[in-house]
Amino acid sequence: MLALAVAIGLFALALTWRPSIAEVAPPAASSFPAAAVARGAVLARLGDCAVCHTADGGRPLAGARPLETPFGTLYSDNITPDPETGIGRWSLAAFRRAMRDGVSRTGSHLYPALPYEHFTHVSDGDLDALYAFLMSRRPVRQEAPPNRLIFPLGFRPLLAGWKMLFLHKGPIAPDPDRSADWNRGRYLVEGLGHCGGCHTPRNLAGGEKRGQALAGGAAEGWRAPPLDATNPAARTWTVQALQQYLSTGISPDHSAAGGPMGPVVESLSRVPEGDVRAIATYIASGMGNEGGRTPTRPIDVPGRAAQAYPLGATLFAGACAGCHGGGAPMMGQGRPALGLATNLRDQDPTSAIQAVLRGIQPPVGRRGPLMPGFADALTDEQVAEVLSYARTRFTDRPAWRKLDRKVAHARKESAQP
Incomplete structure (x- = not known):
């Protein structure tokens, strides 16, 4: 029995083992064609590389951003060409393997917070251009904090089994019948x-x-x-x-x-x-045009909503009506009316709750909607009341159930690092 157990263990180890790829001397930024670097810059934006690989207040692409998952907290890697803490000594082959197979240069399995489930479909040419862009950035020396995961998920060889189930490799074949x-x-x-x-x-x-x-x-x-x-x-x-x-x-x-x-x-x-x-x-x-309707105007029935949620009506008048009420100045500036807002119509209230708690920032050049967060001003019950009022007033959707509990859960999510 002991021999069988050892044999099974060795077989499992063989399935999970990946070889390391030799280090290379960090290539000079000037060694990459300018056109490849420019193309890689566009691809990096399409892949949102900087979003996950830049900590709040940190240097771009230097990693260490906490990524909350149901299994614990992961910290993103440094993908600048720093030779010690980044990918400066990675060859193109090592980079391709990480993106397609989820395996680092040293042979360790990477967590799927790096979405190699999708990156595995990216073409050689695009991966090469992305590599050229990253390797021509300014090196930043920064170590990521240790991951904090539920036991035993810190044992990386387990990821080999995960990949066998969920990593589906191969290019995306064009459909000749489509544009x-x-x-x-x-x-x-x-x-x-x-x-x-x-x-x-x-x-x-x-x-x-x-x-x-x-x-x-x-x-x-x-x-x-x-x-x-x-x-x-x-x-x-x-x-x-x-x-x-x-x-x-x-x-x-x-x-x-x-x-x-x-x-x-x-x-x-x-x-x-x-x-x-x-x-x-x-x-x-x-x-497929099957999930939308085209009403002549957004719904707005304040009387019915106030009767159902009088506290919500009062809170809305004080905190929201200046921007979202009838005739509010912001409504003439191309902003969507609340009756058209997807978050307010969704069967899941999570994003509507988070919008009230955290607010909304203009995503592009400080242009666009700006909404303050009310996490410090409203209790869970008050957030639930004002959202219930808004959903009843501006949509034809049924009321959200146990909304105060969901607000409390969302507030807890907001407080995590």
Whole structure:
């Protein structure tokens, strides 16, 4: 029996073992063609590299940003070309393996907070350009803090089993029956853009539910709404509306970007217009125009809502009506009316709660909607009341149940590092 156990252990170790890839001398930034570096800069924005790999107040791409997961806290890696704490001694082969296989240069398995589930589909040419961009950045010496994970998930060889279940490699084949924009959009959404990393629900092991791609998920304590026909928007998301939203953070007929979507919009505002149009084309096709209606005007029934939630009506009049009430000045500046806001219409109140607690910042050049957070001004019960009032007044959706408990949970999520 002991011999069998040892044999099984050795077999398991063999399955999880990956060789290290030899170090290289840090390449000079001037060794990369300027065109490759410029292309890599665009790809880095499409992949939101700086969003996860830059700590609050930290140097760009130097890592150490805490990433909260259901399994504990991970800290992003330094991806500047620092030879000691970054990727300065990584070869192109090591970089490609990390992006496609989730294995570091030293052979250790990487956690799927690096969305190699999607990056595995990126072409050689794009990975090479991204490598050229990263290796031509200024090196920053910065160690990431140790991860804080539930036992025994700190044991990295376990990730080999996870990959066997959830890592599906291979290129994304073009569909000859679709347009060039649609195929480009699919490549970006399912590959480097990794939209499903937030907008697809996950199973108990943290893998994306492949049969429910883009059916809605979670990101940093916010709700990532479905990007399929179940999207709760009051008006249909057209290619034009999506392109405007992704580039500016605002669609007057839909929503304003908040939470983790803000940095995504900021990145997309600095990429070629054609790439944003392609993304919008692909996503709009998946929505199928089945999840939207086109009312002549947004719903607004204050009397019914005040009768149901008198405290919410009072709080709304004092804290919200100056911007969101009838005739408010902001409503003439291209901002979406509350009756059109996706968060307020969603069956999941998480993002509506977080918008009230944390507020919304303009995602692009300080232009766009600015909403202060009320976490310090309103109790959980008061947030629940004002949101219940707003949902009843401005939408035709049923009331959210046990909303005060959900507010308390969202506030706890907001307080995590």
